[in-house]
Amino acid sequence: MSNSMEICVIKVEIEDLNDNAPRFPTSHIDIEISENASPGTRFPLEGASDPDSGIFGVQSYSITPNELFGLEIKTRGDGSKIAELVVQKSLDRETQSHYSYEISAEDGGDPPKIGAVQLNIKVIDSNDNNPVFDESVYTVNVMENSPINTLVIDLNATDPDEGPNGEVVYTFNSYVTEKTRDAFKIDSRTGIITVNGILDYETSQIFEIDIQAKDLGPNSIPAHCKVTVNVMDTNDNPPVISLLSLNTEMVEVSENAQRGYVIALVRVSDKDSGANGKVQCRLQGNVPFRLQEYESFSTILVDGRLDREQKDTYNLTIQAEDSGSPPLRATKSLVVKVSDENDNPPHFIKPHYQEMVMENNLPGSCLLAVSAEDPIWA
16 A cells, blocks of 8 residues: 555635725814815825625715715725815804714625714815994094093904904004194004093093004904094083273272163183083172173163262172083172262351451451361372
């Protein structure tokens, strides 16, 4: 019996069954896309794997139907399939900033097996919005006696962009005058305008302030508005009395002056406005004079009998009072000298005289002394 061995090769081909579904390496895919990505922009996606071979491997990808994004399938040199996300329409982060879709990978089995992954798309902001003020023109009132840091107005400009692209800073325009900058200031971060100095209605009643709002993003385009500040009057100025006579401290009037005779002109001014600047005048005390008011001036008139022999000097006090609340007052003194007229005849001190005379007096002897007087010289 011979001892021989024969070797033969048996090749066993194992036919693949579609017993594996495509599988993505993670449970979700996160991708960021700028809102200024133009339609047609592509973003490669991490593909799914399928241990099955041939037709049972990954053959196609699909995405939840939508109008903004689509998939384009490409075949590599090794025959594997990959998917690219394609932007189909313009994006606007301010309208919607996040999207979620399902990406499905399908093999070629019959029936096919499917694996899925969630696709999360975050739309990244670009500086495509400019700040916008609520109004283009604002009008506010502020009292002239307002202390420093008093709120004038809280401006608001909105920018729907995010981050620095939506962060707004406020400034006065470059051509705002130093006078305005001395009177007001603006907080660059909040847009709040406050009083920065002394406001005086009598010096400036209106300020027009041009404001600029600009975001911190690249290529920012500023927004502008105008704030009109009306400075409101307070009763901070007393009346001022001016005498228009040649001598502003003393006038002279004849004792024969008749009623209505003008001895002085008076002008009263008040820098305040409205009721605060409306002034009434009068003479204080009981004197034979009166004050007649007209639209732009007043006169002091004789209003009684003058007699220098009884009173030769009057010290008049003119009082002016405005209609503010509380009212402010001012006074002015005027000395009136009554000049004499020859209005009194001389008269004897005694109505009659009686004297005893001795006989035999020599011629030229003094018999009696009489005396007469005149009030002019009294």
